[in-house]
Amino acid sequence: MxxxxxxxxxxxxxxxxxxxxxxxxxxxxxxxxxxxxxxxxxxxxxxxxxxxxxxxxxxxxxxxxxxxxxxxxxxxxxxxxxxxxxxxxxxxxxLKPYPDVIPTLMQLREMGFKLGAVTSGLAVKQWEKLIRLGIHHFFHEVVISEEIGVEKPNPKIFIEAARRLGVKPEEAVYVGDRLDKDIRGANRAGMVTVRIRRGKYQDMEPRNDDDVPDFEIDRPRELLDVVRELAKD
Amino acid sequence: MxxxxxxxxxxxxxxxxxxxxxxxxxxxxxxxxxxxxxxxxxxxxxxxxxxxxxxxxxxxxxxxxxxxxxxxxxxxxxxxxxxxxxxxxxxxxxLKPYPDVIPTLMQLREMGFKLGAVTSGLAVKQWEKLIRLGIHHFFHEVVISEEIGVEKPNPKIFIEAARRLGVKPEEAVYVGDRLDKDIRGANRAGMVTVRIRRGKYQDMEPRNDDDVPDFEIDRPRELLDVVRELAKD
CATH class of the missing domain: 1.10.150.520 (DNA polymerase; domain 1)
Structure with missing residues (x-):
């Protein structure tokens, strides 16, 4: 579940x-x-x-x-x-969220999901982005590579995020744009993976089996369909 | 003159x-x-x-x-x-100019004066301020302590500014808020000094003769009266 x-x-x-x-x-x-x-x-x-x-x-x-x-x-x-x-x-x-982002985060919280961010970079800079985007209050946990000394696609950063949220990796969905960082790492951690086709890596092809996402979406709100479908299992 | x-x-x-x-x-x-x-x-x-x-x-x-x-x-x-x-x-x-600043700078240029800024601090930071204030185009020369390795009240920084503008120190008026930095240094360089009573040093008293300004003003536009009066001499 x-x-x-x-x-x-x-x-x-x-x-x-x-x-x-x-x-x-x-x-x-x-x-x-x-x-x-x-x-x-x-x-x-x-x-x-x-x-x-x-x-x-x-x-x-x-x-x-x-x-x-x-x-x-x-x-x-x-x-x-x-x-x-x-x-x-x-x-x-x-530095504004994509149109769908805030309603989607809000609805996911209302559905009872724990929300987390797993991001690479300098901790203060990544927090500054979340604050300026106005979305920092939506996340129960924010895990930044600089703070834990592990970079994507190392599965450890994803496993740590799940641990902090009090869930098993297989009980978590991970959403990201990069096949070689986000999808590879989250797949190796055992999460359900969702690729969002956005930004400069939107046409990237998988380089190995771990780069293949479980789902692909074009817009954040399609994530709601994904979690509803997963709930049926 | x-x-x-x-x-x-x-x-x-x-x-x-x-x-x-x-x-x-x-x-x-x-x-x-x-x-x-x-x-x-x-x-x-x-x-x-x-x-x-x-x-x-x-x-x-x-x-x-x-x-x-x-x-x-x-x-x-x-x-x-x-x-x-x-x-x-x-x-x-x-980071906005005091109300009188832009019209006063404009009028001084129209009257044919060379304009300069002499400021302490990190060069990029001080330039950033002038750009954000929208006043960087008014100055013929900007002299920043970091760039020349001399801090106020050392008269050398004031003398260097006059040299760059192609005038003698005694042909220059210097306007600043700090008696112990601006007025002291510009007096020692031989400039005509104008204290503007602004900011946290507005009530400071002179500590020695070099700290005594030739003129005191409360608002930038009063500077126009000062230069007109000096023109009579």
Missing amino acids: IKAVLFDVDDTLYPSSKLAEEARRNAIRAMIEAGLETDLSEEELYRELQEVVKEYGSNHPRHFDLLLRRIGADPEPKLVAAAVVAYHDTKFAY | IKAVLFDVDDTLYPSSKLAEEARRNAIRAMIEAGLETDLSEEELYRELQEVVKEYGSNHPRHFDLLLRRIGADPEPKLVAAAVVAYHDTKFAY
């Missing part, structure tokens, strides 16, 4: 990839507006920035400095500040 | 002390709302936070962590994130 529903956060509950892309593109436009002199086009600058993010990781604190150095420009504080302001303002514009 | 007008930023062009106080108080309320359990009152927590800021400096990146440790509470990411969100949202609400 299903007793808990757990969620990935980025690209599952809000448009994380879209946010990052728009925020970075606006940051580049802001640096040009603030006086960045370069022969590179906006598109070329965006690609360089993507490389910086890939090489130094998305949580590196100085992407714009690195970008400027990389293209041979002076990392002037004025340019960096213009980028930071544009990035943050854009971030706040996109 | 006066050719340039230079400005301090924090508490001279926008309500910096008020911003910091309200942002910190709201951060404390947010931690309580997010579940902080403590016997301390909001006021006591605020005073502890002020001590943290004083002891570790206003640019330390983890004030809320330190506060929680200090009062014997677990520095839970959820609490820290709640504080960060509240702090930033409040910051953006108060």
Whole structure:
């Protein structure tokens, strides 16, 4: 019997990839507006920035400095500040739950399920997202990789989340967008897995049997059908 | 002949002390709302936070962590994130120029003066403030202590600002709120000094002769009378 529903956060509950892309593109436009002199086009600058993010990781604190150095420009504080302001303002514009998310979470709670979030990243940053999304009160437990020292797709992070919610892994449904992180890890932990086709990994194919989800949905509210169907078993 | 007008930023062009106080108080309320359990009152927590800021400096990146440790509470990411969100949202609400500032800057430029900012702090942070205030385009030069390795009241930072604007120090007016930083340093550099009575230092008394300003004003637009009077000489 299903007793808990757990969620990935980025690209599952809000448009994380879209946010990052728009925020970075606006940051580049802001640096040009603030006086960045370069022969590179906006598109070329965006690609360089993507490389910086890939090489130094998305949580590196100085992407714009690195970008400027990389293209041979002076990392002037004025340019960096213009980028930071544009990035943050854009971030706040996109840090909103997908349309269906709040009614679905509310209904799942009313149906008596325990709710959890299992997410990768820096703890304060992931909590900041949940708070800004206005959904932090819906979750009985939030498990963040930095806090427990285990990353997806390691099944341990999913097993820990189930333990904290007081349920067995097989009594939990896990919903996420990434086959190679969310679905693989939750399958290995023994959970029922639901892939939501959202964000930049929506067309990814399974690389092995563990990447195959039990269910696939396009919108959060379809999850209600999934849990109703599971209740019949 | 006066050719340039230079400005301090924090508490001279926008309500910096008020911003910091309200942002910190709201951060404390947010931690309580997010579940902080403590016997301390909001006021006591605020005073502890002020001590943290004083002891570790206003640019330390983890004030809320330190506060929680200090009062014997677990520095839970959820609490820290709640504080960060509240702090930033409040910051953006108060990061607005004082009412007179923009018309005064505009008129000074139209009168043919070179405009500059001379400010203490981290370069990217100070630029971020000018950009958010919407006043960065008004200044011909912005000189930030971090960038040149000299802090107010050292006269060198004021002399460097005059040099960059292509004027002699005695051809420049400097406007600031702090007698012991702004007025002392600009006097020692040989500038005409104007104290604006704003923010938490508005009642400070001069500690030595260098702290005595040539003029005192209550509102930015009174600066126009000052420069007109100086033009008569």
